[in-house]
Every structure is written in structure tokens, then in C-alpha cells.
Amino acid sequence: MKDFDGHLNVAWWALKIGLGVGPIVTGIDKYFDKLADWGMYLSPLATKIVPVSATTFMHGVGVLEIIAGLIVLSRWTKVGSYVVMIWLLCIAGNLLTTGMFSDLAMRDIEIAIGALALSQLSTVRDRQGGKEPTEAQVSQSTAAR
Numbered sequence: 001m002k003d004f005d006g007h008l009n010v011a012w013w014a015l016k017i018g019l020g021v022g023p024i025v026t027g028i029d030k031y032f033d034k035l036a037d038w039g040m041y042l043s044p045l046a047t048k049i050v051p052v053s054a055t056t057f058m059h060g061v062g063v064l065e066i067i068a069g070l071i072v073l074s075r076w077t078k079v080g081s082y083v084v085m086i087w088l089l090c091i092a093g094n095l096l097t098t099g100m101f102s103d104l105a106m107r108d109i110e111i112a113i114g115a116l117a118l119s120q121l122s123t124v125r126d127r128q129g130g131k132e133p134t135e136a137q138v139s140q141s142t143a144a145r
Contacts, residue, residue, distance in 0.1 A: 012125055015118040016077055019084050019111075023069035030062025041104075043097040078122035085115035 029035045038061075039054040050057050068087055071080030088108045095105035 008121060008124070012118065012121045015081075015114055015121065016072060019081060019115050019118055020069045020073035020077075023065040023072070023084060023087075027062040027065030027069065030058045030065070041095060041098070041101060043094045045097045046094055072118075078119050078126065081115045081118040081122060085112045085119070088112035088115065 026035065030038050038058045042054050042057065046057075047054055052060075064087070068080060068083045071077075072084060074080065089112050092105040092108040092112070095101040095108065
């Protein structure tokens with residue numbers, strides 16, 4: 001693949017925005033509980049291990065989510081997407097140990113796969129120098145299909 005295809009560029013931007021904004025929104029909501037009662041998702045196993053209250057822990061989680069989202073939205077998208085991927089896998093592990101939220105754990109694993117895809121698209125895009133394809137390159141790429 002010599003040129004970063006225009007369709008891949010759209011996919012890269014969609015993943016970058018979604019995986020950047022999503023953690024920021026949910027991280028902020030850890031302080032307001034408008035989207036969910038986040039404490040209910042914390043595994044009983046985690047509450048035994050963590051030396052702080054569930055609320056304090058969730059506030060810390062919120063800070064980490066905000067930072068992860070900002071990294072994805074920054075020029076370090078590839079690194080941020082790996083952070084988000086690992087974070088989502090940790091969340092999925094936590095959810096599985098509750099014994100109640102297997103569906104949400106599966107969703108988080110699927111989103112983690114999207115974060116992996118963003119990291120890989122970022123690698124290819126970085127090799128291209130982050131250049132947007134020219135109209136001629138997009139037309140040529142489309143015509144070749």
C-alpha cells in the first residue's frame with residue numbers, strides 16, 4: 001500500500017474521534033454519575049483489593065480515562081490507542097469477575113479491537129508522514145478497484 005487510501009483516512013478519523021472522546025466523556029461522568037452508577041460495575045474482588053472506597057477509585061479511573069482520551073486525540077494517537085485497548089481489556093476483566101456483566105465485557109473487548117485497529121492504521125499513516133491523500137491519489141486508488 002503506497003498511499004494512505006482516503007477510505008482508510010475516514011476510518012482513522014472515526015476511530016480517533018470515537019476512541020478519544022468516549023473515554024473523556026465517561027471519565028468526566030465518573031464524577032457526576034449521569035450516564036451510569038459506575039460503582040455498580042466494580043467487581044467485589046476489586047473492592048477487596050483496592051485500598052480506597054469505590055467512589056474514590058472511580059474518580060481515579062475517571063482521571064485515567066480522560067488522560068487516555070486526550071492522548072488518543074493528540075499527535076500520539078498510536079500510543080493512546082494502545083493505552084485505551086489495554087484499559088478496555090482491564091475493564092472487561094473486571095466486569096467478568098462480577099459474574100453479571102458478560103455482555104458489557106464482550107462489548108469492551110470489541111471496542112478494544114477497534115483501538116488495536118486504530119493503532120495499526122496510525123502506524124501506516126505515520127509511515128506516510130501523516131499526509132492526506134491528494135484527490136488524484138484517491139481517484140487513482142478508487143479506479144484501481
